[in-house]
Amino acid sequence: EFRRVLFRSITVTASGYSSTLTKAFTYESQISNYPYPSGLVPNGLVYDSHRRRVYLLTNTQVDVFSLNTNSFVAPIIPPTLNGMMMLTGLDISIDGSLLAIANLSDQSVALLNPDTPTNAPKLVPLAISPFGSSYPGGPYSVAATSNGTFFVGTSIPQISGGTGSLYELNPVTGAAPQRGGVASYLNTAGFRLLRSADGTRVLIANPNFSAGPLSLWNASTNSFSSTGTPGYVNDGAISGDGTDRKSTRLNS
16 A cells, blocks of 8 residues: 655754754654555655656556545556566656656666656667576666766666666667766666755665675766675665765675
8 A cells, every 4th residue: 555654853852962853754643545556566666746746666557646636646557669568667857857667578768758658758778688688688777867867777687796787868869878987886687776856966776795885976077986885785775965875784
């Protein structure tokens, strides 16, 4: 079920010291539940502040929840290049004009207008097979940037290792060249991309790697920096303003 929970700030004062945690989770005496219309548990959520919608990514469609009506509206089913459907990544452009949806098995990224998703969507092929045709791969994760582009992380589900790749998709031209200058290991099986609210910073979290590196892209320099973390990285998060980032890890 999808639940809408309010956020409030909490201030704690002790021994003359005061600290405020903004938009902290709070107990709500009443929480409204909204059953998923597709019956599928989403593997990703994206908030559209321009339309006050939440996009819930499932393997076969994008469920759409309207905060204006507190109800699910018509889902978005992206077109395909090869008739395959395994949706694994989703993000909205900073200006709200485009949704980018990664379809791993179809080896494509769909670019569409959230207001008219069936009207002239663009499909960008992104097939990778560095280990031969027996191990096909495609787009896995997506993050919008303040430059108007999308970073696209790839995945080859059958293989794990340090030979993954990152691409930068230009939605105007449809070009998606491989991105150089990534400062750390990229997991071949797939990795997470997370961005600040304004898209000026994009965090790369690489799962299941002993050195646990995190890479951060900064729009001001158009380059990546990297830092190590102890243990095995499992996931990551970045604050809305891009000044803080966190990683979670699995203890070995």
